[in-house]
Amino acid sequence: MAVQRAVSRARRAAARFGTRQRGPDGRRFGRAGLVGIAALLLAAGTGLGAGPAAAGPIYPAPDPDAFYAAPADVARFNLGDVMRSRQVPAPNYPGATAWQLLFRSTDSQGGPIGAVTTVLVPPGGGANRPVVSYQPFVNALGLRCAPSHALFDGGLREGPVLNLLLGRGWAVAVPDHLGPNSAYGAARLGGRITLDGLRAVQRFAPAGLGASPMGLAGYSGGGMATGFAAALAPEYAPELPLVGVAEGGVPMNIGKLALDLGMQPNPLFGLGFAAAMGLEREYPGQLPMEPILKPVGADLRNRIANGCTDEIIAAGANRSLPDVFSGPLDADPDTVRILHENSLEIFPGVPRIPTYVWHGTNDAVSPQLVREVVGRYCGSGARVQLDMLPGTDHGTAIPEGSARAFDFLADRFAGAPAPANC
Incomplete structure (x- = not known):
């Protein structure tokens, strides 16, 4: 229930982004043009910046070249x-x-x-x-x-x-x-x-x-x-x-799109999870995921840390927010700021x-x-x-x-x- 409560709080916080735009179900995304968005961040991760200090982002393996x-x-x-x-x-x-x-x-x-x-x-x-x-x-x-x-x-x-x-x-x-x-x-x-x-x-x-x-x-x-x-x-x-x-x-606006994806299992869930990981890398210490990950979420994070598109989609297919995150989560100013910085x-x-x-x-x-x-x-x-x-x-x-x-x-x-x- 903690994640559901967090989603409700995130929706109330949507005024920070303007009126939420409703779109078709997340399954409608075309395969050829998969979207690079933080599909989790506002729906469940407005509290990613909250919680105790934890290990930092998982960075990719260095390029051997x-x-x-x-x-x-x-x-x-x-x-x-x-x-x-x-x-x-x-x-x-x-x-x-x-x-x-x-x-x-x-x-x-x-x-x-x-x-x-x-x-x-x-x-x-x-x-x-x-x-x-x-x-x-x-x-x-x-x-x-x-x-x-x-x-x-x-x-x-x-x-x-x-x-x-x-x-x-x-x-x-x-x-x-x-x-x-x-x-x-x-x-x-x-x-x-x-x-x-x-x-x-x-x-x-x-x-x-x-x-x-x-x-x-x-x-x-x-x-x-x-x-x-x-x-x-x-x-x-x-x-x-x-x-x-x-x-x-x-x-x-990646925050509004995140809200539209909601709580239901989605075949492209892995892409949103990966975008949260990418932003965690780019803003170290400001969006720590580890404090709110369930074991399933921690496993997914480790599995896709070096993944390409197809691997990320396969690993996260039909997952949902309650599968990977635990609460309590609260709206967090750092998340809102970072989403704003990356939304045209x-x-x-x-x-x-x-x-x-x-x-x-x-x-x-x-x-x-x-x-x-x-x-x-x-x-x-x-x-x-x-x-x-x-x-x-x-x-x-x-x-x-x-x-x-x-x-x-x-x-x-x-x-x-x-x-x-x-």
């Missing part, structure tokens, strides 16, 4: 500086030249970190051709699942799509936007890493992209990182030559570049919140084209919207006037 380790003097580098680079084979991208760059970025506490982006350049070299930073919908806790690995081992489901961008003559940068601890759910971190990754692309002379126009694209969890990059850019990276952003299926609805920044947003009208991720955020952007002077795709859900909206998104970016690179339906 020494390339990924930030140097001891990482703090002396400027944001976006390339600290290490290497050329890698790219058999999945015929004719492309691929580099991986370790660059300096910053975490959610303001501390220096190393992050990685993979740069693919089509045949003919860089020649200051357009660059698209593509943020995949990575739902993972293990470093082996990061895009810089998954691009080449077949694990990145969106990987083949990048050939369409390369075929347009564009270079593509794919950042490991979950960061060096695979902090799944930390969307604002993803935005910073995305922007610093583009700085690194600019500064890496062998790629030949120092004066390239740049665009951003991503869907679902990748759309969260993309949306934050666009909203952060005016203050965080105003010097970048960004000409357009395309984002789809974006969860605009709350974040005050506004994109200052032409923006394309698409969303399915039948998506379990609230279409109404998307309309409201776009309305706020428009009211602040942003130029936004919003496409609500009739009859599509979180998975089926991907192909139609992606085709329009890439055409939108092509027009921005060509210098065409940006459309808007504000």
Whole structure:
């Protein structure tokens, strides 16, 4: 009963997030666009910050490849500086030249970190051709699942799509936007890493992209990182030559979405649990899970600490909050603050570049919140084209919207006037 009481308290606390949006049952999430959200945090974990001191987060096993380790003097580098680079084979991208760059970025506490982006350049070299930073919908806790690995081992489901961008003559940068601890759910971190990754692309002379126009694209969890990059850019990276952003299926408020999932067993429960673990990693000491975990929850936490998407889903399938958490739990200001920091609805920044947003009208991720955020952007002077795709859900909206998104970016690179339906 403690968890049920906590959920009732969390629902009463929902006023901190605004009116709760009701969506379809959690089972409606499309498999292709699985959402990177803290699906537990508000429904049961508004008390994650409460309780006695406990052991810290479970971090992923270090990557055995020494390339990924930030140097001891990482703090002396400027944001976006390339600290290490290497050329890698790219058999999945015929004719492309691929580099991986370790660059300096910053975490959610303001501390220096190393992050990685993979740069693919089509045949003919860089020649200051357009660059698209593509943020995949990575739902993972293990470093082996990061895009810089998954691009080449077949694990990145969106990987083949990048050939369409390369075929347009564009270079593509794919950042490991979950960061060096695979902090799944930390969307604002993803935005910073995305922007610093583009700085690194600019500064890496062998790629030949120092004066390239740049665009951003991503869907679902990748759309969260993309949306934050666009909203952060005016203050965080105003010097970048960004000409357009395309984002789809974006969860605009992870706290509200958490409430909508409720108490029932859900086949995707593991993803929400994993997002709570990712945020615990990114905000150490502020969201300790251990004091409120039942043995089943502690076992799940250990099992998925290095998991990729399918492993996380399988381990947590059809679990529910009462299965893994015990009480008493109370609303906690740290949780509310952290959810706000990682929700585009709350974040005050506004994109200052032409923006394309698409969303399915039948998506379990609230279409109404998307309309409201776009309305706020428009009211602040942003130029936004919003496409609500009739009859599509979180998975089926991907192909139609992606085709329009890439055409939108092509027009921005060509210098065409940006459309808007504000």
